[in-house]
Amino acid sequence: xIRLEGLTKKFGEREAVRxxxxxxxxxxxxxxxxxxxxxxxxxxxxVIGTLVPTSxxxxxxxxxxxxxxxxxxxxxxxxxxxxLYEDLTARENLAFFGGLYGLRGRELNAAVDGALEMVGxxxxxxxxxxxxxxxMQRRLNLAAALVHGPDVLLLxxxxxxxxxxxxxxxxxxxxxLKGRGTTIVYTTHYMEEAQKLCDRVGVMDRGxxxxxxxxxxxxxxxxxxxxxxxxxxxxxxxxxxxxxxxxVARLIERGVRSxxxxxxxxxxxxxxxxxxxxxxxxxxx
Amino acid sequence: MNAVIRIAxxxxxxxxxxxxxxxxxxxxxxxxALFFGYVFGGGGGEKSAMPVAVVNEDGGASxxxxxxxxxxAGGIEAKPAETREAGERLVRRGExxxxxxxxxxxEDSTKKVFSGGGMRLEAIVDPKRSAEAGLLEGRLNxxxxxxxxxxxxxxxxxxxxxxSARQDVAKSAGLSPLxxxxxxxxxxxxxxxxxxxxxxxxxGDTNDGETRGGESKEGAAxxxxxxxxxxxxxxxxxxHELQMNPHSPNNSFAVSFPQGVVWGLMGCVMAFGVSLxxxxxxxxxxxxxxxxxTKDQILLGKAAACFASCVIVQVILLVVARLMxxxxxxPAIMAAAVLASSVGFTGVMxxxxxxxxxxxxxxxxxRALLLVLALIGGGxxxxxxMPKLMQQISSVSPFKWATIAIENGLWRADGWDAMLxxxxxxxxxxxxxxxxxxxxxxxxxHSYDYL
Ligand SMILES: Nc1ncnc2c1ncn2[C@@H]1O[C@H](COP(=O)(O)OP(=O)(O)O)[C@@H](O)[C@H]1O
Ligand SMILES: [Mg+2]
Numbered sequence: 001x002i003r004l005e006g007l008t009k010k011f012g013e014r015e016a017v018r019x020x021x022x023x024x025x026x027x028x029x030x031x032x033x034x035x036x037x038x039x040x041x042x043x044x045x046x047v048i049g050t051l052v053p054t055s056x057x058x059x060x061x062x063x064x065x066x067x068x069x070x071x072x073x074x075x076x077x078x079x080x081x082x083x084l085y086e087d088l089t090a091r092e093n094l095a096f097f098g099g100l101y102g103l104r105g106r107e108l109n110a111a112v113d114g115a116l117e118m119v120g121x122x123x124x125x126x127x128x129x130x131x132x133x134x135x136m137q138r139r140l141n142l143a144a145a146l147v148h149g150p151d152v153l154l155l156x157x158x159x160x161x162x163x164x165x166x167x168x169x170x171x172x173x174x175x176x177l178k179g180r181g182t183t184i185v186y187t188t189h190y191m192e193e194a195q196k197l198c199d200r201v202g203v204m205d206r207g208x209x210x211x212x213x214x215x216x217x218x219x220x221x222x223x224x225x226x227x228x229x230x231x232x233x234x235x236x237x238x239x240x241x242x243x244x245x246x247x248v249a250r251l252i253e254r255g256v257r258s259x260x261x262x263x264x265x266x267x268x269x270x271x272x273x274x275x276x277x278x279x280x281x282x283x284x285x
Numbered sequence: 286m287n288a289v290i291r292i293a294x295x296x297x298x299x300x301x302x303x304x305x306x307x308x309x310x311x312x313x314x315x316x317x318a319l320f321f322g323y324v325f326g327g328g329g330g331e332k333s334a335m336p337v338a339v340v341n342e343d344g345g346a347s348x349x350x351x352x353x354x355x356x357x358a359g360g361i362e363a364k365p366a367e368t369r370e371a372g373e374r375l376v377r378r379g380e381x382x383x384x385x386x387x388x389x390x391x392e393d394s395t396k397k398v399f400s401g402g403g404m405r406l407e408a409i410v411d412p413k414r415s416a417e418a419g420l421l422e423g424r425l426n427x428x429x430x431x432x433x434x435x436x437x438x439x440x441x442x443x444x445x446x447x448x449s450a451r452q453d454v455a456k457s458a459g460l461s462p463l464x465x466x467x468x469x470x471x472x473x474x475x476x477x478x479x480x481x482x483x484x485x486x487x488x489g490d491t492n493d494g495e496t497r498g499g500e501s502k503e504g505a506a507x508x509x510x511x512x513x514x515x516x517x518x519x520x521x522x523x524x525h526e527l528q529m530n531p532h533s534p535n536n537s538f539a540v541s542f543p544q545g546v547v548w549g550l551m552g553c554v555m556a557f558g559v560s561l562x563x564x565x566x567x568x569x570x571x572x573x574x575x576x577x578x579t580k581d582q583i584l585l586g587k588a589a590a591c592f593a594s595c596v597i598v599q600v601i602l603l604v605v606a607r608l609m610x611x612x613x614x615x616p617a618i619m620a621a622a623v624l625a626s627s628v629g630f631t632g633v634m635x636x637x638x639x640x641x642x643x644x645x646x647x648x649x650x651x652r653a654l655l656l657v658l659a660l661i662g663g664g665x666x667x668x669x670x671m672p673k674l675m676q677q678i679s680s681v682s683p684f685k686w687a688t689i690a691i692e693n694g695l696w697r698a699d700g701w702d703a704m705l706x707x708x709x710x711x712x713x714x715x716x717x718x719x720x721x722x723x724x725x726x727x728x729x730x731h732s733y734d735y736l
Contacts, residue, residue, distance in 0.1 A: 083572030
C-alpha cells in the first residue's frame with residue numbers, strides 16, 4: 001500500500017535519508033525505530049509530500065500524496081512538531097481540521113466527539129490547548145490526525161515528551177486503531193513501543209535502514225544470545241546460549257528448579273549489535 | 286473558497302484571543318490617535334514652540350507691547366521680519382508656521398475698541414498647517430484680551446482710549462445730544478472704575494470665526510481670558526492663506542486619526558506576519574498542507590484574515606474619529622482608501638512572513654523595520670508637518686501612502702485624481718508583496734519549512 005523506492009534526501013552535503021526502500025502492507029503497523037537524527041521525520045515528510053526527495057519515489061496506492069487531494073482525505077498525519085493552535089480549545093482545533101476535510105454540521109460534531117473520546121479528552125474539550133500538559137497536547141495532536149477517519153496514519157514520535165500514563169493510553173489507542181484495520185507508520189526511539197505495537201520494524205541510524213523485519217526476525221538475526229538464569233547452592237548462575245529452550249530443558253533434567261528464567265535479547269540489543277551503540281545514548285548529532 | 290474562509294475565521298479568532306496582539310491591533314492605534322489629537326488640539330500642556338514670523342508695520346507703544354508679548358508667549362517662537370514679504374517667505378520655506386502682521390493703524394485701532402472696529406491683526410498662514418494656525422489665532426486673541434485688561438489696570442492708557450472715544454462721539458453726527466450725554470457719563474464711570482480695578486479682566490468674547498467669501502477669513506475668535514460678554518469683538522484677525530486650498534483638516538483629530546491608521550496597520554501586519562511564520566515553524570502549517578486543500582488556499586486564508594482585520598481596525602478608527610467631530614469629506618474615496626491600504630498591508634504582511642526565517646527574525650528585524658517605516662510614514666509626525674526632504678524620504682514607506690489615501694478621504698482630495706498615486710502604490714505593494722512572499726514560502730519547502 002505504501003511504497004518507498006530508493007528514497008534519498010540530502011540537506012547540502014548531509015544525507016538525512018539514504019536510499020530507503022520498503023513496502024508497507026494494508027492494515028500493517030510499521031515501526032521506524034532509531035535515535036534522534038536517524039532520519040525518521042525526514043522520511044515521514046517525504047511520504048506525505050511536503051519535503052521533495054533528492055531522489056527516489058513514494059507512492060500510496062500507486063499515487064503521490066503531494067499531487068492528489070482525494071488521496072489526502074484518506075491519510076492522517078500527527079507531526080512531531082505539535083500541530084495545534086494553542087489559543088483554540090481542543091474542540092475548536094479538531095473542528096477546524098475536520099472542516100478542512102469537508103466535514104460539516106452534525107457529521108463534524110460527531111467526528112470531533114469521537115476523536116476526543118478516543119484520546120480521552122472529552123472532559124477538557126472546552127479548554128484551550130495551551131492549558132494542556134505535554135501528554136494531553138500529544139493526545140490532542142493525535143486526535144487531530146484522526147478526526148476525519150483516515151485509513152492510513154503517519155505518527156511521528158506520538159509519545160515524545162509524554163508522561164507514562166499518556167503513553168499507555170496512546171499505545172492502547174494505536175492498538176485499537178490497528179484492530180480496525182488502519183495502516184499505521186509509527187516512528188519512535190523507544191524500543192519498548194516498537195516491540196509492543198509493531199508488526200514489522202525498520203531500524204534506522206544516520207539515514208540508513210540497518211535492518212527490517214518482524215520482531216522475531218530481528219531478534220533472531222541480530223539479537224544475539226539469550227541468557228538463562230538459575231540459582232544453585234552458590235547463588236545466581238547465568239548461561240549464555242543461542243538456544244535457550246534446549247538449555248532450560250537440560251537444566252531441568254539436572255534438577256535445577258530455583259530462580260529459573262530466560263533473558264531474551266530485545267530490540268535494544270538488536271540496535272547495539274547493529275551499530276555498536278546503545279539506542280538511548282542518542283543519535284548522530 | 287470555503288477552506289479560505291475557514292482559515293481566515295480561525296486566524297481572526299486567534300487574533301482576538303491573543304491579548305497582546307488584539308491590543309496592538311485594535312486598542313493601541315486608537316490611543317495614539319486620541320493622544321496626538323489631544324496634543325495637536327492644544328490640550329497637551331507643554332509643546333515645543335511654534336515658529337511664527339512677526340512683522341510690525343505700526344510703530345506705536347501698544348503694537349510694540351503686543352510684539353514683545355508675542356515673543357514672550359509660551360509655545361510661540363517669534364521670528365521678527367522686516368517686511369510682509371520677508372515674513373511670507375519664511376512661511377513659504379516652512380521656517381514659520383504663520384506670519385503675524387501688526388498693520389499700520391494698530392495703535393489707533395486699540396483706542397477704538399469701545400467705539401467700534403476693534404483691534405485689527407493680519408496673519409499669513411500655510412493652509413497645510415492650519416491646525417497650528419488655529420492655535421496661533423487663539424494666542425493672538427489671548428494677547429488682545431491682555432492688552433485690553435492692561436488698559437483697565439493702567440489708567441493713563443485707559444484715559445487715552447477714552448479720550449479718543451470721546452472725540453469720536455463728539456464728532457459723530459448721528460448721535461442726539463442726549464445719547465452723547467449717556468456716552469459721556471459711561472466714559473466717566475469707566476475712567477473711575479479703571480482706577481479701582483487692580484487686576485483681572487472681565488471682558489471676553491467667544492464668537493467663532495466666520496467665513497466671508499473671498500480669499501480671506503475673518504474671525505473674532507475667542508480667547509481664554511475672562512468670561513463671555515455678548516457682542517463685543519475686540520480682536521479681529523484677518524487670515525490670508527498662502528495659496529488657495531480649501532482642503533485642510535477640520536480638526537486636530539483629522540490629523541491624528543490617519544496616524545492611528547498607521548499603527549493599526551502595523552499591528553495587523555505584525556500579528557499575522559508573525560503568526561504565519563509561527564505556523565511555518567511549528568507543525569500547524571505542515572498539518573494544513575496535508576489536508577486536501579491547496580497551498581494558495583492556505584495563504585489566501587491568512588491574507589483574507591489580515592485584510593479583514595486591516596479593514597476592521599480602520600473602520601473602528603473612523604467611527605471614533607466621527608465621534609470626535611472629524612468630517613469625512615469624501616466617503617467614497619475613504620472607502621477606496623481603506624480597501625487599498627488593507628490590500629497594500631496584506632502584501633506587506635506576506636512579505637514579512639515570506640522573508641522571515643524565524644519568529645525571532647519577524648519579531649526583531651521585521652518589527653524594527655516596520656517601526657522605522659511607520660515613523661517616517663506619518664506615524665509620529667504628520668506628513669505635512671515634515672520638512673521637504675523628510676517628505677521625500679518618506680515615500681519609501683508604504684505607511685505614507687496609506688496615510689495620504691486616508692487623508693484624501695478625510696480632507697486632502699479634490700477628487701479621485703488624488704487617489705491615483707497612493708491607491709496605485711498600495712495596490713501594487715499588495716500584489717507584489719503577496720507574490721514575493723508566496724514564492725519565498727513555497728520555495729522554502731526544499732528546506733525544513735513545510736509549505
Ligand atoms: N532542513 C534541514 N536542513 C539541514 N539538515 C536537516 C534538515 N532537516 C533535517 N536535517 C538533518 O537530517 C537528519 C535527520 O533528521 P530527522 O529526520 O529530523 O531525524 P529524526 O526524526 O530521526 O530525529 C539530522 O541530522 C538533521 O539534522
Ligand atoms: Mg524526528
